Amino acid sequence: MPRYIAFLRGINVGGHRVKMDRLRELFEELSLRDVSTIIASGNVIFSAHSGGVEALSERIERHLALRLGYDVATFLRSPTELSAIIAFQPPEVGEGGPSSSSDYVIFLRSPVSTELRSLFESLGSETDGFRFSGSEIYWRVQGKLSESPLFGKELEKALRGVPTTMRNMNTLRRIAAKAQRGGEAA
Numbered sequence: 001m002p003r004y005i006a007f008l009r010g011i012n013v014g015g016h017r018v019k020m021d022r023l024r025e026l027f028e029e030l031s032l033r034d035v036s037t038i039i040a041s042g043n044v045i046f047s048a049h050s051g052g053v054e055a056l057s058e059r060i061e062r063h064l065a066l067r068l069g070y071d072v073a074t075f076l077r078s079p080t081e082l083s084a085i086i087a088f089q090p091p092e093v094g095e096g097g098p099s100s101s102s103d104y105v106i107f108l109r110s111p112v113s114t115e116l117r118s119l120f121e122s123l124g125s126e127t128d129g130f131r132f133s134g135s136e137i138y139w140r141v142q143g144k145l146s147e148s149p150l151f152g153k154e155l156e157k158a159l160r161g162v163p164t165t166m167r168n169m170n171t172l173r174r175i176a177a178k179a180q181r182g183g184e185a186a
Helices: 020-028 053-068 079-087 114-123 153-159 169-181
Strands: 003-008 033-037 043-047 074-077 101-107 128-133 136-142 165-168
Touching (some): 003 053, 003 165, 020 033, 020 043, 020 053, 043 169, 053 074, 074 079, 101 169, 114 128, 114 153, 165 169
Antiparallel strands (some): 003 043, 101 136, 101 165, 128 136
């Protein structure tokens, strides 16, 4: 049975609080197996009889909207895809090098469009660098995320309503490690 990682948008931010045991229950209600969560920001590892990633994602979104009362954009990746994501090298920015920077991955539902790629390339600066691979935008911020001029509303404006969710690269490494070993609920 294929394994997946669901990266959910809007879990435990903006007043939408969901306990992780409740989130696991919601996934189990869909007959998904081996469900575990990691970090309380909407990361769920599970197994499913695959009927296609898009259909599975839509099924999860419909169920969460019904049970939680608000839309929860869902981005599914396999453990192999997540391994490739964390192996990808973000761009160098600024003068401090990787040790003084923060790396993030912005998840999209489909491959990065030419228009979105051009927009983000135009936003590159000494503070913010972007690379693209598949359905992900890799963002390296020189310093802390909150120090970027794109932090918050500016990033949302740049995305122009495109559904996304974002994770720190360190968080993705922890999720990948747990997905590899099968992990217990967290």
